[in-house]
Amino acid sequence: MPELPEVETVCRGLQQSIKGAIIDQVTLRRKNIRTAIPAGFAQQNAGARIVSIKRRAKYILIQLDNAHILLIHLGMSGRIKVLNNLPKQLDKHDHVLWHLQDGRMVIYNDPRRFGVVTICKNKDIMNHPLLKGLGVEPLEAAFSAAYLLEQCKRRKQSIKPLLMDQKIVVGVGNIYASEALFDARISPERPANTLTLSDCKRVIESVRKVLNAAIKSGGSTLRNYQNSAGEEGYFQHKFQIYNRHKEACFICKQPIMRIMQAGRATYFCKKCQK
């Protein structure tokens, strides 16, 4: 489900609502999501105060005051809900429950179970296998035209799957890769090694423009994305290309194409994107 804008929105919401709260205890209703929840997870949470909530790539990092960091990835269908009190009925996909001392409850819900919930010590975070090989943040200066050109040079892979490669640049998923390439007027089928420095510059500007606009809109809700307060995003109403197969391109009125690349749907305009 969630790409950078959705994860960022969830993090900002959590920062507002649960920063400073104390975790009383944790209930695991399922011991594995995509990966096993480590033994000792509940004990390492119990009694800890939540210091801060940050994002790295599509991961949510929750710093606890006991020198541990909660690491959460929402996969395709993961959600974090903050409820004011115990719900009358739990959902069948409410996998992890954090009972806060103030009576509230934080729930990790994930129907498809592609997500990750784990914990590690502060000192291990830099070498954590899930974070170790990640590429640069798209909204930071390290994502430069020179860097992208360097990454593109040695690959003949199409630019769209390359943009989604988290080892190169993080946070860009299937929606925003299509949106950014449309904005940059670059075909998703262009082999990466044919991009020039000025192409890379346009791609970077478009990625940033699209991600920032989506964050402003609270992300995109296609089916079930909601932020931690249960609100939907509305960037889906601003899609220029994604999910618009056979509809008219907003620029040239030609029908929008839908192709599969690396098993994922790509939307683009044959006329406008070269």
Add this chain to the structure above:
DNA sequence: CGGCGGTCCTGTCAGC
């Protein structure tokens, strides 16, 4: 090493 396909899992929707 790079790049692709298959796979994990559940839910929803279109088409018959």
Add this chain to the structure above:
DNA sequence: TGCTGACAGGACCGCC
């Protein structure tokens, strides 16, 4: 009203 197959915001693994 079923049933079936395709597809869905991600990312790892193994194979060439």
